Amino acid sequence: MSDERPADERHVPVLLQRCLDLLAPALAAEGAVMVDSTLGMGGHTEGVLTAFPHVRVIGLDRDTQALELAGRRLAPFGDRFVGVHAVYDAIRDVLDELGIPAVQGVLMDLGVSSLQLDEVDRGFSYAQDAPLDMRMDATRGRTAADVLNTYEERDLARILRVYGEERFAPRIARNVVAARAKAPLQRTGELVDIIRASIPAANRKVGGHPAKRTFQALRIEVNGELVTLERAVPESIEALSVGGRIVVEAYQSLEDRIVKQAFAAGATTSAPPDLPVVPETHTPYLRLVTRGAEEADDAELALNPRSASVRLRAAERLRPTPSHMLPRTNEPSRPTQPARTSGKNRRRTA
Incomplete structure (x- = not known):
């Protein structure tokens, strides 16, 4: 069942005004460019393009349906918006293709x-x-059914434990394997029934829906979210010009930990603690703009209940990253899709 409403009626961007305030000093210059690495339905990008009439936005998303909806929403801004079908760890490849050295x-x-x-x-x-x-890019890759029906029991348990922080991961994994021996799992309802049967009744009454953690874990595994994020945050920092800012909204502890560690690495001296004078090459290249992770206040929660778990962090680039601190990429970024022009709004889609 598909929701036919336009994007602006379906999506309220989380902490929009706070994001705009944090980005404002970096986007003040004429000709400034911002990358919205997770375009979605375009709410944050619309806010930026409206608040900063001189700014261009490059919007990335792996979801072709999101690109289509956001493209319609942002069409009035003409060539100030460019949408690209790409995962956010490909930010450098996208900017190179567009001839943009830094944002x-x-x-x-x-x-x-x-x-x-x-x-x-x-x-x-x-x-x-x-x-x-559960694929964010419905055009490629394995599905949640593929994971549930082909992974070994110990691997399923590990995914549920690590990515979902699920206490009953071994029991759920064991019951999934038993169920698929009779017939492959195909529907979310089947999985929910297995989860309910795997968790004691007393535990099902606390902590929200009993399937929440398992569904989170499967989604992360299907889309490679955490390994992608581990590449994407350092690569995004490297895409920033001096004075540029990065703002990240995370919604669960595993994501937030990756962001926190990447920001801390740039905001902390890399010199040994016993040096009397810190060499310039070891001074921080980031400044933390937020104190820890910011959360939604009561007004934001009333406006947008999905902001309940948000953790927002922001950092500013102080200088180029020293060579010994540059990110090491162990595998190539996922390629962007071929360009296709549609009216004034150039969009790269599959």
Whole structure:
């Protein structure tokens, strides 16, 4: 079942004004460019393009449906917006293709999007029965059904324990393997029933829906979210010009930890602690703009209940990253898709 409403009626961007305030000093210069690394339905980008009439935004998303909806929403801004079908760890490849050496802002709004949750057939929600898909890019890759039906029991348990912090991971994994021996799992409703049967009744009454942690873990595994984020945050920092800012909204502890560690590495001297004078090459190249992680206040929660778990962090580039601190990329970024022009709004889609 598909929601036919336009994007601006379906999506309220989380902490929009706070994001704009944090990005404002970096986007003040004429000709400033920002990358919205998780475009979604375009709410944050619309806010930026409206608040800063001189700014251009490059919007990345692996979800072709999101690119289509955001493209319609942002069409009035003409060539100030460019949408690209890409995962955010490919930020450097995208900017190289567009001939942009550095940008003044990067915004990342992590996790599953409103679009993906609201589209029942995508299989992200445990609240309604749907195919076990969970791919953010529905054009490629393994599905949640593939993971559940082919992974060994110990690997399923590890995924649920690590990515979902699920206490009953071994029991759920064991019951999944037993169920698939009779017939392959195909529907989210089947999985929810297995989870319910795997968790003691007393534990099902606390901590929200009993399937929440398992669905989170499967989504992370299907989309490679954490390994991608580990590459994407350092690469995004490297895309910033001096004075540029990066703002990241995370929604669960594993994501937030990766962001926190990357920011801390840049905001801390890399010199040994016993040196009497810190060499310039070891001074911090980032400044933390937020004190720890900021959360949504009561007004934001009333406006947007999905902001309940948000953790926002921001940092500013002080100088180029010293060579010994540059990110090491162990595998190539995922390629962007071929360009296709549509009216004034150039969009790269599959």
